Amino acid sequence: MTSRLKDNMILKNISLTRGLKTIFSSLNIEFLCPGLNIIKGENGSGKTSLLMMISTLLQEDRGTIVRFGKLKKNDWLNEHILIKQNSSLSDELTIEENLKIWCGLKGWDFNTDKIEKSLKNFGILKYKNFLVSECSSGIKKKAELSKLNFDESFKLKCWLLDEPLNHLDENGKLFLKKIMDKFINMNGTILQTSHEKKINHKNFKIIKL
Template sequence: MVLEIKSIKLIRNRQLLLNKFNLKLRKSQIIILVGDNGSGKSSLMDTILGLIKPEEGFIKIKNKNIEDLKDKIRNHILYIPHENGLKENLTIIENLRIWLSLVDKKISNYNLSEKLKYFDLYDFKDFPVRNLSHGQKRKVILSKLLLSDSYIWILDEPMNGLDTNSIKKLSRLIENFSESGGATLLSSHVNYKIKKANKIHLKKRKNNISRTQKFITWSEL
């Protein structure tokens, strides 16, 4: 088992999102969290990354508590948030170079450019990101999947903004990752089809509570 979530109770903005929530993600497994906005999908992912501390329960990565991993979480997980977070004045290559330096991965300019062909970004590699469409920007972020050595992928609404062909390519990439032993947890408010994927449906709760939650940012880890 690569990821275990046990009896999580999660509160955000005085709203009870999850209570006694359990999840086990195993090697080669794909799990899709399906639910409307506000059902707790993104908040659960933030909790896995250590950005939100749950009221109750624990999360382990390969039997180690996430609190003990701290900045080493990046060695285990590749996280693709629902927001692109690109630097608009920089090119595709420059944006990816920044991320590669953060994860301490070296790759030649030639190989990096070749990876961009998968999502049809090669011809735009030297364009400032501000000149790209929303879908193209999304594909820049998703290109990290082709460059990462992580064995767990956490993908928050990865299909948003993609055309039909790009969705098929992303689905195939996730399936290939699974076949190679990787584990993927992704969220969606749309019922996408990915081979051998298990689905967990989250429902939005209506009850408010009086307690508040402390948050930190990904950059603070």
């Protein structure tokens, strides 16, 4: 655990272009590890691109990203979760099936009790047998965030959350805060993009793009 505390996440002199548009040039950030990092910026300032780049979905043009010491790419893929703004649930499957298969794909154990418990905490247990195409965006968002509420998720190093508060009701926001606090207490690092002015967490760092 002590070695994990020493680990950190740093962006050094990063530049990124998508198509013809330059998104960052010489970007330097040191993230708070463990802790909550809130990335703020105007629309189109590159918040989502930053998360995608850290998650290796986008390749930086120049510079280096230090991900918890020198973690290999494959280890890093198994050590973080990226929850994107748009839902990544299959419309043809029910919410329960989506989560079950997602756990399976990660190589984690998948049993019905585990998924039901996670859905119950978010208050959407009654929708578990609904096809995703039949659900509202709030329920989809809660189902998506239920991925963070598995025991295995708390053992990871990092969560990358792209505007997780969108479409959420008050109860959803409260529960999300609860699990985020739990994760940080377990030495986890969270990178969250947000437009919210009021931040209820105690220990956080704001990064402006």
